[in-house]
Amino acid sequence: MKRKIMIVEDSHTVRRMLTQAIVQQTNLDVDAFDTLDATSDIAVDDYVVALVDLTLPDAPHGEAVAVLLTRGVPVVVLTADVSEDKRQSWLEAGVLDYVMKDSRHSLQYAVGLVHRLYLNQSIDVLVVDDSMTARHHTAAQLRKQLLQVHEAGHAKEALAMLERYPAIRLILIDYYMPDIDGITLVRMLRERYSKQQLAIIGLSVSDKRGLSARYLKQGANDFLHQPFEPEELQCRVSHNLEALEQFNSIQESANRDYLTGLYNRRYWFKTGQQWLQTAQAGRYPLSLCVLDVDHFKQVNDHWGHAIGDQLLCHLSDQLSQFFPDALIARFGGEEFALMVPHCSSQVLCKRLEGLRQQLRQRPLALDIPLYVRASFGVITMGQLGMDEALIEADRLLYQAKTTGRDKVVSQDEAQLEIAR
Structure with missing residues (x-):
């Protein structure tokens, strides 16, 4: 997996704080630059993500974001100012997320986001939706989060995918599907996998009352209405993956000898x-x-x-x-x-x-x-x-x-x- 993080930020203080926090808390490698030009000769394929300031000395109007996206680097915007129009334009351009440079909490959010993206490189997820357009849209958003995404058009294909790819840890299931609907598929999956083995997020465009409750009662971990905001999908996915990881960490600790680690x-x-x-x-x-x-x-x-x-x-x-x-x-x-x-x-x-x-x-x-x-x-x-x-x-x-x-x-x- 890629282990390098890029920071492009002209503020020495912000650059130093981000670098120290990422290195200390994630043990990842960080390359920090103060201008866009300084990144021109580097091999961008080595980086998990780039944290990029919008106002650099040689790119004062966010040009660095566009350049790095064009070069194929996932980008998180660092900004001191955000409006709904700016936020929407960043997301439409392909930016993963944005981080406000206004507090220590924002710094921690950036570190957590970087670590999440690093871990996502080795996590398989499955999207189940009979609508090719909706399925591809959801899959594209998940791939932006660096997840390994598989797709299925109906329940039987989803079950076959889980057999073929046992490493899948998260599955997003639409409600309206032929033969077997999403809630029935959730019930079938829960007969085979616990919530600690496989996280399930229900999806639906319907505003039918009680649909989310029915998903949750059959064993789904979460529910999301479509169409959804990319940030909401990212947060829901991240929270469910973190819950799985925390459980696995606790379980691993319970199975290990405290002294030797055996x-x-x-x-x-x-x-x-x-x-x-x-x-x-x-x-x-x-x-x-x-x-x-x-x-x-x-x-x-x-x-x-x-x-x-x-x-x-x-x-x-x-x-x-x-x-x-x-x-x-x-x-x-x-x-x-x-x-x-x-x-x-x-x-x-x-x-x-x-x-x-x-x-x-x-x-x-x-x-x-x-x-x-x-x-x-x-x-x-x-x-x-x-x-x-x-x-x-x-x-x-x-x-x-x-x-x-x-x-x-x-x-x-x-x-x-x-x-x-």
């Missing part, structure tokens, strides 16, 4: 059960490892709990690097688990041995000569249930602990030891 035990069991069912149905190997840091109490007693926490984070980072294909969780304390699909216990043991050797060679920090030592129990799950598999992996982990620690023990090795 998944927690609850999420691992829930998702792991799905992985196991899929592997058993597909008849491919799924291997499980339970591991435990050796002598962790001694680490805490000697080095302190802060260093102990660093050690757990160090191990977590190494696990994530060595096993990008695995479902990894901190079970609690110094115990971890990972599940790797399409991987036999023999292969997993080899990969874990590589991790174990790496841990032995890499200290926690240059000034902390502390190395992670861990024991591992490994099995291929086969037709075992989750509880049975964990009991067996725990047994193998215990065998590793009681036969010297700092080793990987699998089913095959355990059986070989018994035979001896």
